[in-house]
Amino acid sequence: MDYSIGKIAKETGSNVQTVRYYEKLGLMPEPWRNQAGQRRYGPNDLKRLAFIRHARSLGFSLPQIKELLSLADQPEKPCATADAIVAENLAKIRDRIHALQQLEQELKRIQACDMGNTSGSCRVIETLANHQLCLHDHHQNIESKSFV
Amino acid sequence: MDYSIGKIAKETGSNVQTVRYYEKLGLMPEPWRNQAGQRRYGPNDLKRLAFIRHARSLGFSLPQIKELLSLADQPEKPCATADAIVAENLAKIRDRIHALQQLEQELKRIQACDMGNTSGSCRVIETLANHQLCLHDHHQNIESKSFV
DNA sequence: CTTGTCCCTATAGCTGCTACAGGGTGCAAT
DNA sequence: ATTGCACCCTGTAGCAGCTATAGGGACAAG
Ligand SMILES: [Zn+2]
Ligand SMILES: [Zn+2]
Ligand SMILES: [Zn+2]
Ligand SMILES: [Zn+2]
Numbered sequence: 001m002d003y004s005i006g007k008i009a010k011e012t013g014s015n016v017q018t019v020r021y022y023e024k025l026g027l028m029p030e031p032w033r034n035q036a037g038q039r040r041y042g043p044n045d046l047k048r049l050a051f052i053r054h055a056r057s058l059g060f061s062l063p064q065i066k067e068l069l070s071l072a073d074q075p076e077k078p079c080a081t082a083d084a085i086v087a088e089n090l091a092k093i094r095d096r097i098h099a100l101q102q103l104e105q106e107l108k109r110i111q112a113c114d115m116g117n118t119s120g121s122c123r124v125i126e127t128l129a130n131h132q133l134c135l136h137d138h139h140q141n142i143e144s145k146s147f148v
Numbered sequence: 149m150d151y152s153i154g155k156i157a158k159e160t161g162s163n164v165q166t167v168r169y170y171e172k173l174g175l176m177p178e179p180w181r182n183q184a185g186q187r188r189y190g191p192n193d194l195k196r197l198a199f200i201r202h203a204r205s206l207g208f209s210l211p212q213i214k215e216l217l218s219l220a221d222q223p224e225k226p227c228a229t230a231d232a233i234v235a236e237n238l239a240k241i242r243d244r245i246h247a248l249q250q251l252e253q254e255l256k257r258i259q260a261c262d263m264g265n266t267s268g269s270c271r272v273i274e275t276l277a278n279h280q281l282c283l284h285d286h287h288q289n290i291e292s293k294s295f296v
Numbered sequence: 297c298t299t300g301t302c303c304c305t306a307t308a309g310c311t312g313c314t315a316c317a318g319g320g321t322g323c324a325a326t
Numbered sequence: 327a328t329t330g331c332a333c334c335c336t337g338t339a340g341c342a343g344c345t346a347t348a349g350g351g352a353c354a355a356g
Contacts, residue, residue, distance in 0.1 A: 058286060107206065121227075124230045124231060129199050185320090186335075209312090
């Protein structure tokens, strides 16, 4: 009726360090320990971890998930926050798709234009050296994190 | 005829720490210093930095850019590597677009299904708790970094 | 008794920056 | 002269979300 950390990790397709990491962040509760000091979990913990992993796979951030979990813990509360989080992510995803589609076009075009076979005559290199050869103002798309 | 680090940074829309960071990684050369120990750059360095920023804005990674720069430095070399890098990124971008489009659909659907206004009856929360309610096997899409 | 598998803590690494802390230099105005 | 400002320096730590390693303990099967 109780699970080791390895067990819930495997059940949910996570790995062990990740579960401990979630615990440290307060997403997973501190479980009780057996006499040897090892973590023991119950079915609710398993569900909670599955929730987290599912939300992660849908692109939610850990802070967002924390919020969603606290809502899930209080069924009588209004869900407006949850809905807002979804809407926010949807908007971000759409922006990102749009940016990536522009990149795709740009790269496709660069690739298609390339007739050279030495780097001196390579359209790829040439284009990188000169943004004038680009179609889009993709420069605005640059963000430090998670670009491709 | 020479630039301070602040100057080339501004010219290329980078910032100063970033330029130093590129130097540390070997993307930018170590420039000469004036008598006070401050970095001084020439026009070629400016071009090189512009190349890097442009490539970044097109989604290339720093290791890829290092490779592209070394090709750009040797015009007589074959450009097959550059072309391969572009192809590789194009494939990644397409995968990512595809994954994001599936996410978009999934979130859109979750949002549309949500009729509840307490978290106990919220389709968002319910779906996160149960992947059966999803259309796609988006779970495969999960990657640690840069998800949304 | 060794081997293997699991568990523990604590820490460092990944990407590509960005933001300090703590100091120096040089120019212009007061 | 000194005050202020803008720029420069090095070195380190932080972001997200893990992942991997070091260095150790516990327990069962062969
Ligand atoms: Zn080429
Ligand atoms: Zn461009
Ligand atoms: Zn709702
Ligand atoms: Zn799902």
